[in-house]
Amino acid sequence: MELRLGLALPTPPFDTNGSCSSSSSSSGGVGGGKKRRCFDEESRVGGGVPKTLHLLVWNTNRRDDGDEPRDLDDNSSSVVLNEEEGLVGWPPVKAWRKKLRRHNGRPNNNRIAAAKNSCGGCRASNSTYVKVKLEGNAIARKIDLSVHRSFESLTATLMRMFDISEEHQQKSFRLAYQDREGDWLLAEDVPWGTFIRSLKCIKLIRSRSC
Amino acid sequence: MTYSFPDEVLEHVFSFIQSVKDRNAVSTVCKSWFEIERWCRRKVFIGNCYAVSPRMVIKRFPEVRSIELKGKPHFADFNLVPDGWGGYVLPWIVEMAGAYPGLEEIRLKRMVVTDESLELIAKSFKNFKVLVLFSCEGFSTDGLAAIASGCKNLRELDLRESEVDDLSGHWLTHFPETCTSLVSLNISCLGSDEVSLSALERLVGRCPNLTSLRVNRAVTLDRIANILRCAPQLIDFGTGNYTAELRPDVLSNLAGAFSSCKELKSLSGFWDVVPAYLPALYSVCSRLTSLNLSYATIQSAEIIKLVSHCPSLQRLLVLDYIEDSGLEALASSCKDLQELRVFPSDPFGAELNVSLTEQGLVAVSLGCPKLQSVLYFCRRMTNAALVTTAQNCPNMTRFRLCIIEPKTADYLTLEPLDVGFGAIVEHCKDLRRLSLSGLLTDRVFEYIGTYAKKLEMLSVAFAGDSDLGLHHVLSGCEGLRKLEIRDCPFGDKALLANAAKLETMRSLWMSSCTVSFGACKLLGEKMPRLNVEVIDETEPPDARPESCPVDKLYVYRSVSGPRFDMPPFVWTMDEGKILH
Numbered sequence: 045m046e047l048r049l050g051l052a053l054p055t056p057p058f059d060t061n062g063s064c065s066s067s068s069s070s071s072g073g074v075g076g077g078k079k080r081r082c083f084d085e086e087s088r089v090g091g092g093v094p095k096t097l098h099l100l101v102w103n104t105n106r107r108d109d110g111d112e113p114r115d116l117d118d119n120s121s122s123v124v125l126n127e128e129e130g131l132v133g134w135p136p137v138k139a140w141r142k143k144l145r146r147h148n149g150r151p152n153n154n155r156i157a158a159a160k161n162s163c164g165g166c167r168a169s170n171s172t173y174v175k176v177k178l179e180g181n182a183i184a185r186k187i188d189l190s191v192h193r194s195f196e197s198l199t200a201t202l203m204r205m206f207d208i209s210e211e212h213q214q215k216s217f218r219l220a221y222q223d224r225e226g227d228w229l230l231a232e233d234v235p236w237g238t239f240i241r242s243l244k245c246i247k248l249i250r251s252r253s254c
Numbered sequence: 255m256t257y258s259f260p261d262e263v264l265e266h267v268f269s270f271i272q273s274v275k276d277r278n279a280v281s282t283v284c285k286s287w288f289e290i291e292r293w294c295r296r297k298v299f300i301g302n303c304y305a306v307s308p309r310m311v312i313k314r315f316p317e318v319r320s321i322e323l324k325g326k327p328h329f330a331d332f333n334l335v336p337d338g339w340g341g342y343v344l345p346w347i348v349e350m351a352g353a354y355p356g357l358e359e360i361r362l363k364r365m366v367v368t369d370e371s372l373e374l375i376a377k378s379f380k381n382f383k384v385l386v387l388f389s390c391e392g393f394s395t396d397g398l399a400a401i402a403s404g405c406k407n408l409r410e411l412d413l414r415e416s417e418v419d420d421l422s423g424h425w426l427t428h429f430p431e432t433c434t435s436l437v438s439l440n441i442s443c444l445g446s447d448e449v450s451l452s453a454l455e456r457l458v459g460r461c462p463n464l465t466s467l468r469v470n471r472a473v474t475l476d477r478i479a480n481i482l483r484c485a486p487q488l489i490d491f492g493t494g495n496y497t498a499e500l501r502p503d504v505l506s507n508l509a510g511a512f513s514s515c516k517e518l519k520s521l522s523g524f525w526d527v528v529p530a531y532l533p534a535l536y537s538v539c540s541r542l543t544s545l546n547l548s549y550a551t552i553q554s555a556e557i558i559k560l561v562s563h564c565p566s567l568q569r570l571l572v573l574d575y576i577e578d579s580g581l582e583a584l585a586s587s588c589k590d591l592q593e594l595r596v597f598p599s600d601p602f603g604a605e606l607n608v609s610l611t612e613q614g615l616v617a618v619s620l621g622c623p624k625l626q627s628v629l630y631f632c633r634r635m636t637n638a639a640l641v642t643t644a645q646n647c648p649n650m651t652r653f654r655l656c657i658i659e660p661k662t663a664d665y666l667t668l669e670p671l672d673v674g675f676g677a678i679v680e681h682c683k684d685l686r687r688l689s690l691s692g693l694l695t696d697r698v699f700e701y702i703g704t705y706a707k708k709l710e711m712l713s714v715a716f717a718g719d720s721d722l723g724l725h726h727v728l729s730g731c732e733g734l735r736k737l738e739i740r741d742c743p744f745g746d747k748a749l750l751a752n753a754a755k756l757e758t759m760r761s762l763w764m765s766s767c768t769v770s771f772g773a774c775k776l777l778g779e780k781m782p783r784l785n786v787e788v789i790d791e792t793e794p795p796d797a798r799p800e801s802c803p804v805d806k807l808y809v810y811r812s813v814s815g816p817r818f819d820m821p822p823f824v825w826t827m828d829e830g831k832i833l834h
Contacts, residue, residue, distance in 0.1 A: 134740075135601045136715075
């Protein structure tokens with residue numbers, strides 16, 4: 045597919061010298077003077093504001109696409125993966141519905157559990173976001189728990205969030221949480237399910253202070 | 255051009271024209287109609303709060319009584335828009351407090367509303383009647399208390415799907431004893447901790463015009479009977495928890511309470527359902543037009559029993575526990591069905607936990623000729639099923655299919671689902687909204703561009719092969735207003751070649767695609783009436799080469815220029831500068 049560039053760019057739009065993770069950004073070429081004229085012709089159509097303002101003109105005459113068709117499986121650079129739950133925001137179920145699923149469980153087992161558990165939630169509000177603090181850091185952040193299914197995934201995200209990239213640094217932190225009664229507990233002492241159901245907020249504490 | 259009609263006559267004529275579209279058309283006829291119309295416009299709808307500034311709205315329409323604003327892009331519902339992106343309503347309230355003292359109605363969707371905003375509303379608008387906060391966040395029950403106590407003529411308070419900081423259930427007591435004006439109250443989203451049940455019952459009891467009431471999970475089954483008896487005029491009721499130990503007296507009391515509500519047409523709620531209590535509903539079922547069971551984890555057999563009592567049903571929301579067998583029963587009992595939404599009970603499970611397949615969809619399409627709106631989550635699909643559905647339902651206006659595993663092919667032929675969706679757009683000529691899923695090539699977009707001429711909103715995920723796909727949509731779909739795309743191999747070429755198209759749309763969202771930073775800058779530079787926002791939480795886009803793809807891109811038309819309330823992770827491309 046041939047592209048005619050209606051406007052000259054200061055630099056070629058697809059810089060193949062740059063190192064970046066996306067693999068298939070190279071395509072097409074940028075031309076020179078002829079293209080500028082093409083744009084001017086277009087702009088005369090329809091008077092003042094060009095009716096068909098193209099920054100690139102799509103030439104549909106050539107059937108075969110000049111580009112390499114994008115490899116369908118090459119998602120690694122652009123897809124954000126969460127270990128257990130898969131992709132962020134997929135399937136497209138609203139956050140509060142996701143939370144309901146976890147509380148409700150299966151219909152057969154649910155009747156008694158539901159009767160006992162009629163207030164359902166572990167948090168006062170319907171939000172799946174909880175406050176996270178890093179010991180020594182005044183500013184609290186917020187994290188969406190609904191996308192996590194394991195301590196590993198949660199911890200990895202927290203490390204990224206607080207920019208703790210060094211492994212030895214990572215090891216010096218432990219995950220603590222405050223439960224509904226106000227007590228501070230270590231996350232490593234409880235199973236994930238208990239943690240999720242009873243936590244109010246999270247703190248990353250330094251190992252020394254335990 | 256001279257007129258023999260005085261302005262007042264024209265104004266009177268215009269007063270019969272209520273729809274926003276028609277009003278907009280009227281205002282473009284000539285200068286004098288523009289002037290007359292703008293002075294008598296009472297209702298304004300702003301689909302993107304950043305498309306125009308409050309001052310501009312106020313300047314053009316000085317006598318507005320009702321405003322509707324939408325903030326965040328739709329994908330915010332699925333956590334794709336980071337917290338803090340924007341959509342703040344306070345600046346609007348501040349301006350309107352001064353300019354529209356007679357404002358009566360505020361309807362907001364996906365906006366950040368603070369207690370301060372709510373307090374300002376309660377203070378500034380003496381005749382305030384309607385507050386609808388759809389999928390909003392940022393406020394607490396303190397703000398609600400201000401509304402309750404400050405708005406003497408409140409008719410509607412609807413908090414549907416909003417996230418409220420539930421500090422205290424006592425906010426309900428702030429409705430004065432003199433408040434009898436409520437027509438609609440929806441507090442179903444409130445946390446399950448506290449709602450002052452006695453205050454609620456008293457409030458309900460003294461509002462004779464209350465026709466819509468949706469309570470939250472804190473209201474237990476035993477209290478429902480009391481509430482219903484206080485308000486037998488209810489048309490729409492949302493229960494709280496529908497669970498209790500089975501006791502015959504409670505059941506008969508509940509059944510009696512329901513049967514006293516002769517106008518009841520719509521039911522929702524049903525958290526934690528004990529199926530044995532469902533028969534209490536039977537007396538209202540024959541009149542029921544809308545039923546939301548999408549929180550109810552009851553099995554297919556129970557759903558079938560309930561639904562078979564509802565021959566007038568027009569709208570059903572349900573979990574996939576209904577299974578194909580339930581949908582077949584639905585198809586034979588509910589011939590008036592117009593809208594069906596089937597939600598996944600276990601969206602993240604890898605295994606099939608229920609027997610809900612393409613067969614269910616086909617059965618409903620066959621049995622329910624009036625079917626117009628479908629939202630269907632399932633795990634397998636075939637082109638044949640989609641073709642059959644399309645042929646059976648040519649009046650479909652909204653079709654959203656979500657096959658849970660991305661890029662799932664037709665499970666019988668192993669082909670992409672291009673032909674199936676192609677049939678949908680070809681046969682359903684009035685299709686306004688479409689969501690795609692499954693294995694899809696550029697072909698499906700060619701079909702969409704060719705046939706979907708009335709399409710207004712398209713959602714795409716994990717589909718397509720190249721820019722050609724995006725180009726088909728942007729160049730072919732004449733009525734397109736909103737386009738949201740994630741994880742597709744669409745990049746610069748299609749976007750830049752169709753730059754002008756973006757000015758005819760409300761917005762475009764592209765995340766995890768291959769649009770380069772350079773192209774975003776170019777778009778922002780050359781299209782001054784578009785706001786081009788690059789969203790990246792990990793690092794600034796200019797920290798990488800220009801050819802690198804941006805994480806998230808949100809482009810929307812605006813007459814008020816770039817916004818200045820952006821968080822650190824949003825950059826606006828504007829005339830060569832990157833605003834931050």
